Amino acid sequence: MLNAKIPDGSLDKKWEDYKGHVKLVNPANKRKLEIIIVGTGLAGASAAASLGELGYKVKVFCFQDSPRRAHSIAAQGGINAAKNYQNDGDSVFRLFYDTIKGGDYRAREANVHRLAEVSANIIDQCVAQGVPFAREYGGLLSNRSFGGTQVQRTFYAAGQTGQQLLIGAYQALERQVALGNVKQYTRHEMLEVVTIDGKARGIIARNLVTGELERHAGHAVLLCSGGYGNVFYLSTNAMGSNTTAIWKAHRKGAHFGNPCFTQIHPTCIPVTGEHQSKLTLMSESLRNDGRIWVPKKKADDRRPGDIPEEERDYYLERRYPAFGNLVPRDVASRAAKERCDAGYGVGTSKQAVYLDYADAIQRYGKIEAGKRNLANVDAATITAMGKEVVKEKYGNLFDMYEKITGENPYEVPMRIYPAVHYTMGGLWVDYELMTSIPGLYALGECNFSDHGANRLGASALMQGLADGYFVIPYTIGNYLADEIRTTNIPTDHPSFIDAEKAVSDRLNQLMSIKGTETVESMHKRLGKIMWDKCGMARNREGLTQAIKEIQELKKEFWSNIRIPGKIADFNPELDKANRVADFIELGELMCRDALHREESCGGHFREEHQTEEGEALRHDDQFMYVAAWQMKGEHEWELHKEPLNYEVVKPSQRSYK
Amino acid sequence: MEHYNMNLTLKVWRQENTNAKGRFETYKVADISSEMSFLEMIDVLNERLVREGADPIAFDHDCREGICGMCSMHINGRPHGPWHATTTCQLHMRAFKDGDTIVVEPWRAQAFPVIKDLVTDRSSFDRIVQAGGFVSINTGNAVDGNAIPVEKDKADASFAAASCIACGACVAACKNASASLFMAAKVAHLNLLPQGQPERKSRVLSMVAQMDKEGFGSCTFTGACEAVCPKEISITNISRMNKDYLMAGLSSEK
Numbered sequence: 001m002l003n004a005k006i007p008d009g010s011l012d013k014k015w016e017d018y019k020g021h022v023k024l025v026n027p028a029n030k031r032k033l034e035i036i037i038v039g040t041g042l043a044g045a046s047a048a049a050s051l052g053e054l055g056y057k058v059k060v061f062c063f064q065d066s067p068r069r070a071h072s073i074a075a076q077g078g079i080n081a082a083k084n085y086q087n088d089g090d091s092v093f094r095l096f097y098d099t100i101k102g103g104d105y106r107a108r109e110a111n112v113h114r115l116a117e118v119s120a121n122i123i124d125q126c127v128a129q130g131v132p133f134a135r136e137y138g139g140l141l142s143n144r145s146f147g148g149t150q151v152q153r154t155f156y157a158a159g160q161t162g163q164q165l166l167i168g169a170y171q172a173l174e175r176q177v178a179l180g181n182v183k184q185y186t187r188h189e190m191l192e193v194v195t196i197d198g199k200a201r202g203i204i205a206r207n208l209v210t211g212e213l214e215r216h217a218g219h220a221v222l223l224c225s226g227g228y229g230n231v232f233y234l235s236t237n238a239m240g241s242n243t244t245a246i247w248k249a250h251r252k253g254a255h256f257g258n259p260c261f262t263q264i265h266p267t268c269i270p271v272t273g274e275h276q277s278k279l280t281l282m283s284e285s286l287r288n289d290g291r292i293w294v295p296k297k298k299a300d301d302r303r304p305g306d307i308p309e310e311e312r313d314y315y316l317e318r319r320y321p322a323f324g325n326l327v328p329r330d331v332a333s334r335a336a337k338e339r340c341d342a343g344y345g346v347g348t349s350k351q352a353v354y355l356d357y358a359d360a361i362q363r364y365g366k367i368e369a370g371k372r373n374l375a376n377v378d379a380a381t382i383t384a385m386g387k388e389v390v391k392e393k394y395g396n397l398f399d400m401y402e403k404i405t406g407e408n409p410y411e412v413p414m415r416i417y418p419a420v421h422y423t424m425g426g427l428w429v430d431y432e433l434m435t436s437i438p439g440l441y442a443l444g445e446c447n448f449s450d451h452g453a454n455r456l457g458a459s460a461l462m463q464g465l466a467d468g469y470f471v472i473p474y475t476i477g478n479y480l481a482d483e484i485r486t487t488n489i490p491t492d493h494p495s496f497i498d499a500e501k502a503v504s505d506r507l508n509q510l511m512s513i514k515g516t517e518t519v520e521s522m523h524k525r526l527g528k529i530m531w532d533k534c535g536m537a538r539n540r541e542g543l544t545q546a547i548k549e550i551q552e553l554k555k556e557f558w559s560n561i562r563i564p565g566k567i568a569d570f571n572p573e574l575d576k577a578n579r580v581a582d583f584i585e586l587g588e589l590m591c592r593d594a595l596h597r598e599e600s601c602g603g604h605f606r607e608e609h610q611t612e613e614g615e616a617l618r619h620d621d622q623f624m625y626v627a628a629w630q631m632k633g634e635h636e637w638e639l640h641k642e643p644l645n646y647e648v649v650k651p652s653q654r655s656y657k
Numbered sequence: 658m659e660h661y662n663m664n665l666t667l668k669v670w671r672q673e674n675t676n677a678k679g680r681f682e683t684y685k686v687a688d689i690s691s692e693m694s695f696l697e698m699i700d701v702l703n704e705r706l707v708r709e710g711a712d713p714i715a716f717d718h719d720c721r722e723g724i725c726g727m728c729s730m731h732i733n734g735r736p737h738g739p740w741h742a743t744t745t746c747q748l749h750m751r752a753f754k755d756g757d758t759i760v761v762e763p764w765r766a767q768a769f770p771v772i773k774d775l776v777t778d779r780s781s782f783d784r785i786v787q788a789g790g791f792v793s794i795n796t797g798n799a800v801d802g803n804a805i806p807v808e809k810d811k812a813d814a815s816f817a818a819a820s821c822i823a824c825g826a827c828v829a830a831c832k833n834a835s836a837s838l839f840m841a842a843k844v845a846h847l848n849l850l851p852q853g854q855p856e857r858k859s860r861v862l863s864m865v866a867q868m869d870k871e872g873f874g875s876c877t878f879t880g881a882c883e884a885v886c887p888k889e890i891s892i893t894n895i896s897r898m899n900k901d902y903l904m905a906g907l908s909s910e911k
Contacts, residue, residue: 064727125797129794
């Protein structure tokens with residue numbers, strides 16, 4: 001039976017009470033306790049720094065060449081916090097409520113409330129570290145709006161908020177490395193969790209430069225390894241982002257929560273061809289001013305400028321007059337897919353829609369003319385002034401678009417299409433962020449806990465830092481306080497020897513296949529199955545088919561893959577093969593989860609469960625629970641349900657008409 | 658934008674490991690689309706090499722959107738290739754034309770030893786940050802964010818310096834392989850802010866000492882670093898750093 005260990009008491013007092021009564025570890029004992037952290041993004045770096053500061057002995061691992069490269073670095077928009085600096089009615093409760101509602105009522109109330117409570121501390125901490133947030137002329141912090149909220153609570157650093165927050169955490173981490181509290185292992189990948197008597201006691205890691213396997217012991221292991229969007233092959237994730245760390249934990253017994261909950265972001269630069277290796281996000285903020293449209297005529301090959309106004313279909317404004325182009329991410333994504341599937345897509349691939357700034361340029365141009373008291377200005381001047389304003393607001397994004405596509409978005413509408421961006425699912429954790437394996441924790445995107453079935457913009461950074469800076473330093477003590485007598489964990493224990501042998505056998509097996517298919521081509525095929533059948537819209541038939549196809553793909557992978565080079569060497573193809581093998585197994589579980597969840601909620605859209613107008617239809621009476629899957633064997637899982645009890649919020653159907 | 662396909666000749670530096678002797682290998686690639694990124698072109702070549710049973714070209718890359726700082730190729734004699742303010746991963750093949758020969762090398766610097774082919778060891782950058790590239794504050798009850806106002810101009814200049822991605826192009830472009838621009842960006846990021854003041858002097862002194870220890874060369878202010886920086890980090894940061902360094906050295910108050 002799953003026990004989420006949610007503290008008693010009223011929602012707004014749970015965390016405070018917990019902190020007041022949680023077990024502590026005295027400083028002399030902290031020095032003897034070792035903690036292993038896998039991943040150095042916002043969650044991992046902030047946890048490593050904070051636990052090092054507390055006096056624990058920390059070892060931190062990343063596959064990149066420096067902790068600062070983790071993919072948190074690429075987050076653009078911002079980080080939410082209930083500071084209410086704008087005096088516009090924000091509060092901890094409102095941030096909590098927006099997050100629960102945005103998640104379509106599939107997140108745990110107690111965790112989300114705690115997230116909202118610590119959000120303000122995060123901003124204070126980051127400012128103190130020297131994170132250069134955007135500021136007003138008076139020297140105070142600036143805020144902007146983001147989707148799904150009616151207040152301005154998003155803190156940002158131009159379009160590089162993730163970069164600045166990660167550098168802050170990275171610097172705090174490097175300081176602990178310099179002080180000797182943290183030991184850092186770069187170009188290392190965790191390939192197994194080691195458990196002794198049911199408790200997590202260490203990891204097996206591969207040195208990616210030499211290929212050597214290493215045993216590392218710890219009194220607790222923290223996985224902070226990010227999301228698994230690359231199961232779709234094409235996503236906005238980094239090339240190296242993978243599921244391997246959490247998948248190994250899952251195979252060792254950690255339950256996987258809501259694996260099918262995936263966020264598809266509506267505004268990304270579309271695929272150009274078979275060679276495409278990744279997709280690039282264009283910030284959600286572009287929908288504030290841009291208008292989205294497709295031609296009214298199918299397969300219309302005219303240039304966008306040659307299509308007259310009356311022959312354009314502004315389909316979001318048509319379908320959702322109240323919210324128009326600003327509907328939430330899941331709704332905007334599905335609507336784009338619907339138009340393209342129906343044959344109205346644009347560009348060479350026909351898998352794109354236009355995001356048009358022509359109107360915004362005119363509107364801003366006229367406002368400028370008014371501001372400057374210019375009468376009788378010609379059209380060219382209005383356009384020029386309008387472009388200036390747009391450049392000031394979105395210049396860096398427009399530049400990026402031009403670099404990638406070679407098209408000037410000031411002159412022709414941008415082509416965009418939805419892409420996989422974030423995974424709300426992840427390892428199941430309790431209130432203390434512990435997985436179902438004692439001593440094994442999951443923080444940040446790799447756990448399932450805070451975003452339900454859909455994440456709001458600017459909330460991922462908040463969660464990663466909340467978990468690392470302000471949650472784990474308290475909750476880990478509650479476990480480690482009982483571990484102070486476990487003085488030495490020998491790495492020659494049979495569990496370590498067996499775990500290392502299992503890893504070594506698997507690597508040897510992979511290398512010995514010597515087939516004909518490249519890892520890359522198998523990954524692409526997996527991605528296509530997932531995108532077509534477990535992507536933006538899902539149905540019973542497709543998912544059933546996908547499970548079959550993935551099982552066949554797995555067989556083919558293990559009999560026909562070709563990996564060059566040697567095991568004991570720098571071998572990126574072997575690293576990738578390891579990761580893709582895990583993605584294949586995860587893909588099957590995602591499809592099973594999507595198949596079992598006979599409802600639509602947030603990013604999970606089952607075509608059988610929609611309203612007459614084609615909107616998502618939840619079934620709270622049957623599915624108000626977290627689906628936590630336990631692996632039982634090859635292609636076999638057992639479903640555990642953690643019921644979600646909404647004590648404070650009243651779930652309702654979302655409408656944007 | 659009209660798309661076109663091209664045939665290219667690549668001369669790529671291949672080196673088995675740090676101690677091995679490297680050499681250029683020539684590869685012909687055909688039907689490369691102008692819409693591909695430079696790294697996707699290498700992907701295509703690598704896929705072919707794997708199928709042929711050859712060893713694919715090792716190169717560092719991760720985010721492929723110009724922010725992680727992992728990619729690091731020296732292309733036709735210029736770090737990150739021909740486009741201004743662009744990382745290798747954002748460089749697209751329409752920068753080239755049919756029949757071109759492209760020379761690809763790793764970063765060349767004593768402090769960045771080659772690990773394999775185009776992959777180098779840049780851990781020296783981490784150690785420079787460890788020497789003082791931080792504000793010494795533990796996680797806890799920091800004062801309210803708005804209790805530390807920062808002049809907008811300074812906040813903006815600090816941000817501009819902090820947008821450094823630590824790719825190492827500045828070092829690769831410098832004839833002395835100096836890490837001054839990288840380090841100056843970090844010093845400026847923190848020393849321009851009120852939060853960075855208490856450690857202003859010790860920071861610059863220990864970071865410079867670490868840079869020297871790592872084997873980076875001296876700065877002779879040629880500006881090559883600024884010219885190739887994908888994030889357009891300004892060389893004025895080096896002047897700022899030099900000023901801080903001088904002041905720290907002259908002052909008796911440490």
